[in-house]
Amino acid sequence: MxxxxxxxxQEFCKGCGYCIQICPKKVLVLSESFNSHGYYPAMINDEEHxxxxxxxxxxxxxxxxxxxxxxxx
Numbered sequence: 001m002x003x004x005x006x007x008x009x010q011e012f013c014k015g016c017g018y019c020i021q022i023c024p025k026k027v028l029v030l031s032e033s034f035n036s037h038g039y040y041p042a043m044i045n046d047e048e049h050x051x052x053x054x055x056x057x058x059x060x061x062x063x064x065x066x067x068x069x070x071x072x073x
Contacts, residue, residue: 004052005068006044012064013041019056019065025049028056 019042020028027046035041057065
C-alpha cells in the first residue's frame with residue numbers, strides 16, 4: 001500500500017487555486033481562514049483519497065506544495 005502525503009506551506013500559498021483545479025481526485029480546497037498575508041491558502045481536505053500524482057506541486061507558482069509517497073511495509 002502506498003501512503004501519500006501532501007504538505008502545503010500555507011504562508012507561501014497565495015490561494016490561486018491552480019492545485020485545486022488540476023487535482024484529479026479533488027482532495028484540495030481553499031481554507032476558510034486567512035494566512036498572515038491575507039490569502040485563503042489551499043489545504044488538503046481528503047488525504048486518504050490522494051493518489052500522490054504530484055500535479056498540485058508541479059502547477060504551484062509559489063512552490064508551496066510538496067508531495068511525498070511512501071510504501072507501507
